[in-house]
Amino acid sequence: MKRGIDTLIPLLVDQLSPGLSALRTADPATSVILMMEVEEEATYVRHHKKKIAFLFAAMRHHAQALRDAGWQVDYVRLDDPDNSGSLTGELARAVERHQPARIIATEAGEWRVRHAMEHWADKFDVSVEIREDDRFIASHAEFDAWADGRKQLRMEFFYREMRRKTGLLLTERGEPEGGQWNFDKENRKPAARDLTMPHPLSFAADDLTQEVIALVADRFADHPGTLDGFDFAVTAADAERQRAHFLRYALPQFGDYQDAMLTDVPFLWHSLLSPYINCGLLDPLDLCRRVEASYRAGHTPLNAAEGFIRQIIGWREYVRGIYWREGPDYTSRNFLDARRPLPAFYWTGQTDMHCMAQAIGQTLQNAYAHHIQRLMVTGNFALLIGADPADVQRWYLEVYADAYEWVEAPNVLGMSQFGDGGLLGSKPYASSGAYIDRMSDYCGHCRYDVKARTGPKACPFNALYWDFLVRNREKLGSNQRLAMPFRNWDRMDADTQRALRAQAKAFLAGLDEG
Structure with missing residues (x-):
């Protein structure tokens, strides 16, 4: 094959750093940087509109900054009629255009993309070097x-x-x-x-x-x-x-x-x-x-x-x-065997639970919510109802502008949903409405009463909290950090226990009916 440029350097959407390892030894005069907006990356989950707009806009501005610094940049826009729609497809087209002697890339941040990159050497008749991402402190x-x-x-x-x-x-x-x-x-x-x-x-x-x-x-x-x-x-x-x-x-x-x-x-x-x-x-x-x-x-x-x-x-x-x-199977773990789909209001914010409406509404508006809203409101609720952790982590990956699988999956599946059985967290981050009431003014604006555990105005978090503990007791009963809650449950009289379980059962049935 007749060779053209010396080095082709594909940059991914989360690699908008001038000191990236793939760029460090390359000569701008004999290298081409490839940047790609592709359908595959925008749609493997239904990313928030602002997340996509932020990343594409940041990519386009970074491309211009690289050009200003003396680099040759081959930029493929999403609306290019010849866009293949995938990273590997666009790399193949770029190899054809530029005839590089080698490809140098910085490792991907997700298993899904890493697997694709591992096959590049087999697909292209050029040397492929994948360098570690040393923007992190720990290798x-x-x-x-x-x-x-x-x-x-x-x-x-x-x-x-x-x-x-x-x-x-x-x-x-x-x-x-x-x-x-x-x-x-x-x-x-x-x-x-x-x-x-x-x-x-x-x-x-x-x-x-x-x-x-x-x-x-x-x-x-x-x-x-x-x-x-x-x-x-x-x-x-x-x-x-x-x-x-x-x-x-x-x-x-x-x-x-x-x-x-x-x-x-x-x-x-x-x-x-x-x-x-x-x-x-x-x-x-x-x-x-x-x-x-x-x-x-x-x-x-x-x-x-x-x-x-x-x-x-x-x-x-x-x-x-x-x-x-x-490893890549981490995202499929489900220690508590939780299978309920996420309620539809996670995509609308339309719920009478004021804390949930606030956290979800801000998320849909801003592609942002802070860590306690994520962990102790939307995450806590998903944990208590027994939502499938795969659905939960997919939602978090979709809706937040800072979400990539490497950071989202351990946070959601491990810390929030206890799907890994305690690898990250020493106990599930489960709470009644009392925590939300202590850390916010949400409960004062809610139609539910955070002090009530049963009845038509009872805060759903309260009965759901006890129901979560009881239905998962076989797996969680030996957890030392949950010893006190289980003792408190055991001290309740039978009528109180039945009322709490019935309250939770009725609420969950309502969720299942939509």
């Missing part, structure tokens, strides 16, 4: 070395290793700042409406982004969510502006109120940076170092800095390690 080998021989893979201990590796929030003697590794107990305050809250920056859509929005509106009209009010940052510069805004105005109180929820206040003190981190527009370690610098400058309390850093170098790195270590 696959490092995580496996930490995990090997451990009976329990608890995030807290892995997080301490990441703190030691990075040096973040350590004293000169290598001890944790403040004398402890974790300040989570200080980060559980409910928020009051008289507090002055910052608001994240909003970015107007330029002409290039407007083209993408129109394309998504036309091609993905049946996908969940809305495009109204699209205001994502779609360039690295604007993502950095959002980062600077968060560090100055929101981070100082992020720690205290990171678990709080308020009606019609979707953002509170949260950063809204995870979509930019996960697609590559922001460097996670650089972000953490800036958070640390804010603490050392006296601008940010330690509990806020530590809580934010823990989410990035602790939890984010940990779930990635779990995802790759456990």
